[in-house]
Amino acid sequence: MTGYWGEVDALHTFCEPNYASSAFVAEFWNSLGSAVYCFAALSGLVSTAGMVWQVRCGWWALLLTGLGSITFHGTMRYNAELLDELPMLQLIACATLAADGAHPWTRTPRGRALLLGGMAASLGGLTAAYLYTRTFYLFVTGFTLSVLLLFALGLAMESCSPAVGYCRVRAIGCIALGRIAWEIEERFCAAMPTLWPLHNVLGAGGLYGGTQQRGTSFLPKPLAIRANIHHEAVTRAAECPMKPAAVVSTEPPEGCLRGHGDASCGVSHCRISSRDMGHEGDLSKRSPPGSARSGSAQLLKA
Structure with a gap:
């Protein structure tokens, strides 16, 4: 299909009909719904103002993801799709850096090397393989496994305040709910095209889950601190x-x-x-x- 932005050549398309709501936006409602990531990112940047870059880089990556997602759904072009998906991998990298030195597993040189080296190797390999093969589900599987690893790192932390644990559990639950909605839309779209609004449930889950983490960032630790x-x-x-x-x-x-x-x-x-x-x-x-x-x-x- 060819629309205002040219031929739709994205590796993955969604249930929302292209250019059905606007002659200038491929997926109008999905593009509009992606703005919630920007709101969550701005909320996090405000709440972490004054912290070191290891804490704030994740919120910047989330902001880039939101802007890229708006562009991707608005055009449904392959290059715009990369603006959405590659910042998602940067978000995983930033979240891993936030655990460096704060997580008990990283308080030894070996543990720190395993965390940072494993993160760089896995995300770098996933990016290269995805760009070479252009297989969307390779990206989805790799990203999902990375998120599960981050969940495991977070659950291994023991917080001083019960409120931190409550926020963490709520964030995990919201993100999981959004992923379930995404899977339902993905699996049943052909039989029930009217399920396309479920894609925005993923955005809503990401928004609420992200804002829950405003007060629960890992203790900032610049790389210069032993x-x-x-x-x-x-x-x-x-x-x-x-x-x-x-x-x-x-x-x-x-x-x-x-x-x-x-x-x-x-x-x-x-x-x-x-x-x-x-x-x-x-x-x-x-x-x-x-x-x-x-x-x-x-x-x-x-």
Whole structure:
């Protein structure tokens, strides 16, 4: 089929009829529904303002995914499809980087090498294989396995605050619900073309699931910080119980920006700037037990 943007040459098409709602947009409603990823990304960027790039890069990748998805569904061209799918793999990479040094499995050189090396090899191999074969289900299978691995990493973390665990479970449930809706549309589209609105359920699940993670990011750790120093900071933070939805200090110390509590999760945390965490000195001298900096940054427990 040829429309306003040229011949439809995407590797995968969806149930929504092309150019049925608009002569200028191939899949009008799917394109409009993809905007929810941008809203979730902007919400995350606002909530993590002042954090190091390892935390924020995931929200930027989600924003690129949303913009690419809008372009893809609006044109249904192959090049636009790559603008949607390749940022999804970048999102997986950013989420993996957020666990570096914060996850207990990465506190040894071997564990860190396995995590980062495995991520680079698997995502790099998947990207190369997908671009070479142009097999859509190769991409879908690889992306799904990557998401499941991230779920496993998240569930292996022990949080200091029960609210963090609740948000994490809700996020997983919403994303799983969206994937189920996507599969129903995919499997039964030929028999029931009217199922095309289910594709936007995936977007809604991604939006809600993404916003649940605003207050549950891994404790920021720049690559310059050694694992043992980061371990000490997390341990000290765990020693000071955090009260949900409470601001630890009215006047935070230098380098520590007062966090914005996540209203839906009841999480309030201190955002550690890259300037504060960019030194390899003894953090115990700057963050004694019970201080605002250590107590409010306790997202994870060693």
